[in-house]
Amino acid sequence: MDPLIIVPLVIVVALFFDFTNGFHDTANAMATPIATGAMKPKTAVTVAAIMNLLGAFLSTQVSLTISKGILNDDPSSGGSLIQPEIIFAALTGAILWNLLTWLFGLPSSSSHALFGGLIGAAVVAMGFSSVHFDKVVEKVLIPALFAPLIAGLASALATLTAYIITGRSEGARKKNGIATGRGKFKIGQIFSSSLLALSHGTNDAQKTMGIITLVLVSAGLVTKDAPVQFWVILASALAIAIGTYTGGWRIIKTMGSGLSEIRPAQGFAAEISSGATILSSSFLGFALSTTQVASGSVIGSGIGRRGAQVRWNKAGQIALGWLVTLPASAIVGGASAYLVHTFGITGLIIDGIILLLAAYGIFRVSARNKVSSRHVAPSEVEVAAATALRSPRQVRTEAAKAAKAAKGKGKK
């Protein structure tokens, strides 16, 4: 296929994927500070966009290893070099899955959608020998299983620790008129969520840089050992930042209030746990999904605070989404690759039209039930209630004490 057609097309689609990745993942860092009122929604997405932009410039270490190990690019063992058409098909699958999960407000992994698209497209275009399935288990499935568990455990323990340290007995609070001061965690949340957004930019913008560089290499426009071009870094950074600024309000709503009722100390613990898990895993070469880590942390913070409720049915829906992500995007990527493989340039045009129509349709459906920044911010009453109201456990304990006291009086 003519590189003059395919290369610009793949770059545009890759940048659109980067954009969807940005707005899909805004929730990872900003859902909890918005839910606790630590930051106003628009301020939060602006901070996240700036941090993602900065993060994208911090490292290009993994940008050239996007498909390393998972796809077999060694011709001597039945594999072949990855072609721009396959990348285009993979991106189609990933974008459609990102848009669909955004429509349902499900925080799914953009990285897994991309891996799924790549696997599906490679299998259809080059056969099963083009994929190292053992590496898929090792690099994608096992980390996917452990990411939310590790982040959840860290978050639950961090929340519990924070509540124990700041805890004061009801008696001491009444006697001295002293509060727990847990509202002050909101200040910490501003820093912890910014850190999380920075690590997201460092991690996720590189996927697009890697894809564009891969296309440039396969078209012979740059050499395999050449560093990532500055315009590639700039374009990827801007695309993810603009996407982040757009704000995936549906997913922010799910992560902020759909999984568990979040208070400032929990939000702080969840963000610190997510940041620590993402950073330590990327250091040791595990491709953990930032979305799965952030979701696990939010659930963990709900487990760690006594009296907090975790909405397990919503968590179950999200987990189901995670299970389906890889095969679903693989199917779309495979179908897209089939069209390109069979019909050449015509297939590519059909793919592009289908992608545009599907994206348009999803945006039209989403407009019927619009979720904006106004729907995710807690009202003043909710913020006040979160600190003034007693937890269900406290209410139960007080009722039991009152009943006991009444019984004692009755005996006398």
Add this chain to the structure above:
Amino acid sequence: MDIKWNQLLLVASASVVVAVVVSALFALGVRLITNAQHAVPGARKGKAADMRKEILSRVFAYLSFLVSAAVLSLFLLGILFSNDKGVKAAIGAFFGIQ
């Protein structure tokens, strides 16, 4: 299939330790600063015990916040900028990972 269980365990333990330590230090700061604020009315009236309590609580609270930020910053900087293979190998050797 070569699943690196040791590394996964290291990710889990590093995440838990960093999250708990940073949260604990910040929470300690919150508790101390709340104590300091509680002592303010007494300190304004000139009560020596409250004045001492306010100053000490405030100093240790800010120290707690500072250490918490330092732990997190060191962790972040260490990971972002230690892509050096020698550093990775040294850390790997320390934890017995190839």
